[in-house]
Amino acid sequence: MPRLPVFMQSLIDAQENPFVLIDAEYRIVAANRAYRASYGIEDEEQLIGRCCHEVSHHLDSPCHAHGEDCPHQQVFQTGVAHQVLHTHYDHQGRAEHVRIKGHVIEGPAGERYLGEAIFPLAMAQDMDCEEMRLIGRSPAFLHAIERLSQAAASGASVLLLGESGVGKELAAHFVHAQSPRAGRGFLAVDCASISEALFESEIFGHERGAFTGCIGRKQGLFELADGGTLFLDEVGEIPLAMQAKLLRVLETGEFRRVGGREILRADVRVVAATNRDLRQMVSEGRFREDLYYRLACITVPLPSLRERRSDIPALAEALLARLTAGSGRRYYLTGDALVSLGRHDFPGNIRELRNILQRAAALARNGAIGAEDLDLPMPAAAGPTPQGVVASLPAMPLREMELAALQELLARFEGNRRQVADALGVSERTVYRKLRQYKLA
Numbered sequence: 001m002p003r004l005p006v007f008m009q010s011l012i013d014a015q016e017n018p019f020v021l022i023d024a025e026y027r028i029v030a031a032n033r034a035y036r037a038s039y040g041i042e043d044e045e046q047l048i049g050r051c052c053h054e055v056s057h058h059l060d061s062p063c064h065a066h067g068e069d070c071p072h073q074q075v076f077q078t079g080v081a082h083q084v085l086h087t088h089y090d091h092q093g094r095a096e097h098v099r100i101k102g103h104v105i106e107g108p109a110g111e112r113y114l115g116e117a118i119f120p121l122a123m124a125q126d127m128d129c130e131e132m133r134l135i136g137r138s139p140a141f142l143h144a145i146e147r148l149s150q151a152a153a154s155g156a157s158v159l160l161l162g163e164s165g166v167g168k169e170l171a172a173h174f175v176h177a178q179s180p181r182a183g184r185g186f187l188a189v190d191c192a193s194i195s196e197a198l199f200e201s202e203i204f205g206h207e208r209g210a211f212t213g214c215i216g217r218k219q220g221l222f223e224l225a226d227g228g229t230l231f232l233d234e235v236g237e238i239p240l241a242m243q244a245k246l247l248r249v250l251e252t253g254e255f256r257r258v259g260g261r262e263i264l265r266a267d268v269r270v271v272a273a274t275n276r277d278l279r280q281m282v283s284e285g286r287f288r289e290d291l292y293y294r295l296a297c298i299t300v301p302l303p304s305l306r307e308r309r310s311d312i313p314a315l316a317e318a319l320l321a322r323l324t325a326g327s328g329r330r331y332y333l334t335g336d337a338l339v340s341l342g343r344h345d346f347p348g349n350i351r352e353l354r355n356i357l358q359r360a361a362a363l364a365r366n367g368a369i370g371a372e373d374l375d376l377p378m379p380a381a382a383g384p385t386p387q388g389v390v391a392s393l394p395a396m397p398l399r400e401m402e403l404a405a406l407q408e409l410l411a412r413f414e415g416n417r418r419q420v421a422d423a424l425g426v427s428e429r430t431v432y433r434k435l436r437q438y439k440l441a
């Protein structure tokens with residue numbers, strides 16, 4: 001494949017973000033240093049001519065074939081620039097959430113190319129441990145990740161909104177871990193579980209003998225979080241009288257321990273969360289308006305699991321692996337179990353999914369979790385619809401379905417690739433290639 005003239009190559013190398021030029025056949029024509037470094041292919045010879053989806057998605061077919069909004073498809077079909085949020089994989093297979101700006105680039109002979117500028121949002125694996133990793137690649141989830149990353153960088157107070165179990169506490173950890181305060185403490189307080197009497201001393205601490213039954217001096221959460229982040233969960237539950245005190249400390253950074261005279265200072269970033277409609281509470285006089293605006297400099301709505309159904313297979317797989325780690329046995333979900341999960345409404349969101357899997361894993365025989373082990377209520381309109389089989393499938397990407405089908409068949413035929421290939425009606429070589437693609441071999 002011909003190389004770009006030096007002048008043009010140095011122009012794209014001058015860009016700090018990864019940049020790649022792709023032709024109509026999905027082949028990489030040129031890439032800058034940042035792109036090569038991101039995907040661990042320093043040698044140009046090894047990169048030029050390879051397909052973009054192979055490099056960034058580790059897939060052997062274009063991402064639109066797997067249900068993703070593809071800048072390549074859009075740019076070549078419409079000739080208009082197109083932006084998307086994607087999850088890419090680096091050379092070690094680590095997921096990274098990115099924003100891609102796809103531009104139309106005209107070649108010297110009038111031919112069209114896609115120029116992709118890639119802006120990293122966050123490494124999915126940046127968090128301290130597997131338990132803290134935020135999983136998902138649906139557009140709704142990636143939009144939330146982008147907003148969380150922007151919020152983290154800004155230092156402003158953040159209000160996380162969403163139903164119970166959507167991952168608000170995990171999102172608060174994410175904001176802290178991505179912020180310049182990452183090296184300092186992260187403290188969480190569940191405002192719903194502290195009585196009005198104890199609220200002040202919990203947040204601001206108390207001096208010795210400040211009230212009956214109090215032994216010794218105690219530092220409050222505000223003091224302990226100095227330099228770091230304080231997470232106020234269920235912030236809508238803070239009693240009105242306490243709201244005024246909280247507002248004061250947020251405005252001045254100054255406070256006194258209960259029973260104390262000394263004015264103390266702490267530099268704390270507050271991330272709050274609620275599943276209530278705080279604006280409604282403000283209009284009903286149950287939440288102070290001034291405190292609301294203090295807390296909600298940046299609001300980040302987190303989608304319910306119903307709004308990101310395509311993430312269910314990946315979430316289920318990761319949660320199952322976390323729940324059964326150390327059991328010495330490999331657990332997996334059968335295809336019909338994934339179909340049932342895809343149809344369920346999850347009023348309790350990811351926490352409910354976790355609980356369902358925990359119960360199912362305890363009951364599963366031989367590690368296989370079938371639909372009946374999940375013990376889910378029957379959907380209102382069960383069974384295939386007049387539109388046929390496709391309508392009965394859950395809304396999940398092809399890639400996930402393919403992986404689930406492979407896992408189920410491998411387990412059924414105890415790893416015999418010939419039998420898996422026969423059951424799928426494909427060659428043994430195709431099965432082998434797929435197993436490598438999904439890291440099952």
Ligand SMILES: Nc1ncnc2c1ncn2[C@@H]1O[C@H](COP(=O)(O)OP(=O)(O)OP(=O)(O)O)[C@@H](O)[C@H]1O
Nearest residue numbers: 133134135136163164165166167168169170350351
């Ligand atoms: N994107 C995600 N990837 C993986 N696990 C997640 C994700 N989001 C949430 N979880 C898991 O789901 C469970 C519930 O999350 P979390 O406690 O953060 O929810 P919440 O919205 O704060 O709930 P509540 O409003 O009831 O306090 C936890 O076990 C968490 O680890």
